Amino acid sequence: MASSDLAATYAALILADEGLEITSEKIVQLTTAAGAPVEPIWATLMAKALEGKDVKELLTNVGAGGASVAVAAPAGGAAAAGGAAEEAKEDKKEEEKEESDDDMGFGLFD
Template structure:
């Protein structure tokens, strides 16, 4: 990873640790104070990616694997009957999204 990318990431972590909103201007200001040149577009992209997210929660869940349940989705504890149809939908969706083979398209990769 390039020095400027690390500097922008560290700047975002500093802002999150202090409870300050992460914006492109603040990332650029911190990296400039550190003597690292970061292009404003990268600071903007990082700020947009972290917008509305709790960075501290992201860091504490790094090794947790996979995403959590969707917001508003009923949990098994809240209502097991409501959770069962959602699981069936996921299985049906996975089956319907199977990748088409080359034979189905009328040609093969090595024809």
């Protein structure tokens, strides 16, 4: 049996999987039927947080922000990958310059 703190989340996932609207009433019904009742406030908060969002899309795009760059480089060929590497080196050099400009020759505990 799921703990009561996760019950609302599981209920929302079940509703999304079934293609049903996620409402606080349905979350309370599901959790009560499962034997892990939650307070209505938590069901309401979960329903409000997921209102207007496609839960399945949220789950499939977890971590997609960092992966899109890595996937794009092979598709563009070696030239695109080389260009990306050059940009990364230039960015790193700029960061090093900024750090050295900020160094005044003394530290916090000197």
